[in-house]
Amino acid sequence: MSDIVSIIQRVLGEVDLVLGWTATGAGGVAAPDRFQTAAEAERAVFNATCVHNLAVHLPRLKDKTVGIVAKGCDSRSVAQLIQEREIDRDRVKVIGVHGLGGMIDVRKIWRLHGYGVPVDARIDSLFIDGREVDRKEYLRQKCLGCRDTVPVVHDKLFEAQGPPITGIAEAATVEAILPGTGLGASLTAAEAMSAAGEDESRPLSELFANMNPTERRLFWREQYSRCIRCYACREACPMCFCRDVCIMQTTDPHWTGAGVDAGEAEMMQLIRVNHLAGRCTGCGECERACPVGIPLMLLMNEQNQVIEDLFGYRAGTDPEARPPLLTFDIKGDSRSEK
Amino acid sequence: MKFLAGENIAELLERLSSRSEVWAPRELRGSGGTVMFERWRSGDPLDLEHFASISAKDMVLPRTEKLFGFSYAFGGAAVGNPFGTPAEPAAGTPAEPAAGARTAGESIRITAAEPAGNVVLFGARACDAKALDVLDALFGQTEGKGYNDPQYRARRAGLTVITLACLTSDPACFCSSFENGTAEKAGSDLILYPVDGGFLAEAVTPKGESIIESGVNSRDKDDSAREPGDGDPETGEAASGPTLFEESGLEMPVLAVTAMVEGLEGLRQKLAAIFDDLEFWQAETEKCISCGYCTYACPTCHCFNIHDEMRGDREGERLRSWDACMFHLYTQETSGHNPRPTLAHRYRNRINHKFSYYPENQGEILCTGCGRCIRGCPVGLDIRDVLRQAVEASAGPGEGGDR
Amino acid sequence: MRIGVFVCQCGTNIAGTVATDKVAEAALSMRDVLHAETLQYTCSDPGQRAIIDAVQKKGLTRVVIAACSPRMHETTFRRTIGQAGMNAYMMEMVNIREHCSWIHSDIDIATDKAIDLVQKGVARVRRQVPLYSTTVPVTRRVLVIGGGVAGIQAALDIADSGLPVTLVERGPTIGGNMARLDKTFPTLDCSSCILTPRMVEAKQHENIRLMVNAEIEQVRGYIGNFEVDVRKKATCVIEDKCTGCMICQEKCPGKAPDEFNAGVGQSKAISIPFPQAVPMVAALRKEYCRQFINGKCGVCKKVCPADAVDYEQVDEITTEMFGAVVVATGYELYDWREAYPDYGGGQYPDVVTSLQYERMLSASGPTAGHVQRPSDGAEPKQVVFVSCVGSRDESVGRPLCCSVGCMYIAKQAILTKEHIPDSQSYVFYIDIRATGKGYEEFTRRAQKEFGAIYLRGRVGKIYPSNGQLVVMGTDTLSGGPVEIEADLVVLATGFSAARGAGELARKLNISYDQYEFLSESHPKLRPVETTTGGIFLAGACQAPKDIPDSVAQASAAAAKVIGLLSRGEIETSPMVAAVDQLRCIGCFKCRDVCPYNAIEALELRDGRQVAKVIDTLCQGCGVCNVACPPSVVSLKGYTDNQLIAETMELLR
């Protein structure tokens, strides 16, 4: 860990502050921190609980030169922010983390072992309450199919030397896709989920894939019915930099009301999905921040896949690229003439 | 103390739900293990092990509630009848309105919100129940106290709280920092203490007593969902269900003691001392992303917004919904000026409101130590650290000492 | 808010299917509507006066008119409520005729729909704010692109009105395709005799500046003020010095294709296209010049008595402002070779295009008017004309009619007989389209007086046999196959848009069709305007047409230009985008998508960069409104809230 400290200390010579992590967050796991002096940087760590996408702070620190420790996935947010001219490449120093072996789902540990249980989440091993466990069991869902092991933009590289991520991705795809369930539209969303084979071992995305549109509609109604309109999904998103002029809350335009209603919460998420089209880097912070556990990434992942299929584009992989919805191709669009 | 067998919980809820809505903690499907207080219906599972992510203040201060509905009504008759020739107003049509007057014949109809029904909150914790007591101080559970919010009062009056006492805690809990901690009884009507095979039941209020004494020892007469053989509704004969609460000589279990935050005495003065130390507040909030989760999950945060929502141009509702002081828009003025322009300003207000202003105005600390804001914070911000550091900073030499 | 609703009966056009009184009655229950009435013909003078009366007596502040399509009468009623003292934009039309009464027969369905539409209109007008036009001064100079007959005509007409004109021609001379024609139908006037004086007039006109060998590089700006970069291509000849003596052409050893003569005959690397060229200035084509290919020759430079040859010359780009643009880029012949392998695909030298034949007939052509077939120079006795090659032919994807083929075949058949009295012409045709003045008579003359034999049918195949060509076709009138042995086959090839028309259209921000013919704003009522204000069309660049039509359209375009620029300043549409700068986050996605470069960055006093719409550039498409994440770029008249309200009302 002294490695990350010295890298941060070196970068501090070039910037006003560095965004990184300290070990002493709530629950005894890493929490975001910022360092302005070499002494402060002594408390910097990097371990498998450094899940936060620190890029969310960059648009708020435009008046400063900022160093940022960025995992591969985080670096896509940085790249996307640069592409959208939201931040100036010259004013950001990226310490890219290379060679991660996937990050740990602390919430899962807490759920199974109690909040605040001592966790030693190293890059290559995991100890819960002093006992080593199989870290693959506790990897974050989003890390399982990681395609971003190499930071897109970086000025310095921090070699984390974790286990190869490809092995993890393979290990994760053990469950076969479930056959169609032939569900009738009369089922409630909960019933649909049960019938679709809801159990711990099956990721929600598979259940979702097995639902027909009506079932999904009911599924989302149920999911959205518990939305408390806290806007954490938006605030946690590095790409949601409209901040206080976000159209989820304005009356001009008045796309959605401020009431708590599944329909309005649905509209709110539709706005988010729409606004992040071609911009979402799939970091998953919205879903992680959601206090009521709405699986927001189901929609984001779907849209990211559709955009990749349609336009061959992945947001945040090229700071110079022209985003697909801000341009067009007279002839080359995949859409067939109707 | 009466004893309630663990296997009778479902029957208890069944009976309670015959005359009230019952809300109880449950893990939600597809939520990645989120536990929330949800409407309980027969057969629904319970999760009495995990702590609900969002507090129970929903019961008295819904996330959104309709204050009233309104619609624009029109009495204007057609002008120039029969249609086809423009003509002077027909007889009976109001005279042409004066310049600036309302549209002829327009009136607004108000429809009251439906009255709140009875609700039983099952499985709250002492910190949740205490929070209701804290809110009562503002919203006016009793005459002459608070500002007597009628909707709040109606909901509060119809609410029965069955609390589950805490024998264990987690590192985020810090209720013991305030008065009675896990032994707090305020706000609860009935407290269930986990013991071997079930719970010891302690009635705190007459509502709680009535549950033990009469209300649920037999099925309710008006239970429309009764099974055959449950008794004759016409005769009012008691249903032949089992007796749920039995006499017991079991000993009270030992309650958990949660983390303490030291140095909270005189916190008002200490916070006042660092009020102007904006650097302090900036340092405390630098990792905050102002998501507002802490305020929404908090059992005592109660700021709300009132807004009209139109459906079409003719009708709408006036709604009250939760707001959060961590949002930029919270104090945004129409002019564009915001007196609390930064996160640091807003967080300072949050802390001061909880530990200074509310105690000063309402006589209660606006925090019960439930720890939700700590457990769920996406960036791992711990309010206890802030309090500790505030205490420390206020003691520091020359730091805003003259405040 | 005080809204008046006027429901038009349009005689029985609307009232026949829509219960207009019910619609008016329903309107009175809509929010803020305090006046509703039906009118027999709202657009009539009494109808308009009724609106003005109601507005003034009732103090209406917004008006909804349920009548015909807003595309028909929106402007009319804007003027009406303007006369009533209201802002012209506080009016909304809903279409209960074309979109309702005329397409439904059930009165209940149509009436319900009409009420819904009025409700939608009320919701929309409630959210309308007054809009105000702005005016911009115009540049009183005109750009004409293309120096064919249409461009020349437009330039002359405009120049005659006193406006300075720059006439830009891509080739080395003006005159266009008409200069290559021998005679014109139906009068058989000598084409150059009538065109050359106009060319010279254009050259000499005090208000016309001629730029040949020049192309449009880039166009910025908007109606009234276009900023145009023109690339003057290097020709290695100093235009001012060249006297047109043609000695260089004579001495030049570099052979080059003769484009003016449509490939019939040969030209030189340095040449003047034809003796009547305007300007009479040589141009050097580097790709055929030995000096440039081998690095040694220099003959032309040596022989030039005026010292006008300059091998070092480079392209020059000049930038000028214009108030209006006339596009007259014309046509070229469809390249038939690939699509018609059965006609030899260009393999048989004696299968020629109509333009090649025109040059063969012309006294100023390479054969000095003696018709000689290309293969052996013999005079053809049997000439077969094949109509509609690359026209009216779905099988090659060109269903359009070239509109002049029938006529020029008749002309060429007549000329053939005149040139070779013992010749026989055959014409394979689909229909004879001769709709102009004297045209029908002309085609009759070709048959009756000049003995051309017309066969109704397509030609299936052309193949060589014994030094001749066999043309296999069908005669659908006699019902049998026909084979004709021909000495020469002339293909009446269709029209294509000039090469690069689409590219130019994109530079000009105007539309074009699948053939790259440029699109007029309205096929009936705005035939010379384009969809971009200040840009007009003349001649065959819009669609195939003959000389009189081209000239007429050129004069029409000229009239439009003169009318536009006579005002000195122009009013712009107020239905443009606007930015709420207080809420703009400065992401500039609006600028990324704007088709008109109508968005610029503005620095506020606090240093924030925000977007600003240049009103006069914005055309009001609203693409930016959708691209703007916080929707603070808003299209006036079509704001999010207006569209949301309309949607909501329809779904109540």
Add this chain to the structure above:
Amino acid sequence: MAELKLIGFLCNWCSYAGADMAGTARMKQPGELRIIRLPCTGRVNPLLILKAFQQGADGVLVSGCHPGDCHYNEGNYYARRRLELLSRMLPAFGIEPERFHFTWVSASEGARWADVVTQFTRKIEAMGKMSGAEQGTPPAKASCEAGVGAPDEQTGSEDAVPA
């Protein structure tokens, strides 16, 4: 009141004019569709379509100028991308993609417009009303049902009565 609720967003220059032409030619069409006029399909916010579905539309039709024919040259190209993405996302939102149709109708294609409307209406008729739309929020907790609406803007100075 028509049973099905169908909304059409049409660009002013091509499809609205095409619909006018169909009307002028008296081409009978089913009566469910309600048309909203916009300057360009480039002005069609995908959210508008989602809003319509969310508010109970059974089908949404968007029609604009053919590619290359846009009055604003490029608007429909942007729309093409935006709406193609939308239509592919609809199943994930729980909306049958067949309920949304995006097409091109020029000002001269009146017959085609009538055909588009008829086919689309028949298709939605066959699918029936959107299921699940009637199921609102679970009661009690959220007491306001579908309380969405446009704001009640204040009237501007224009509303002062002209003298």
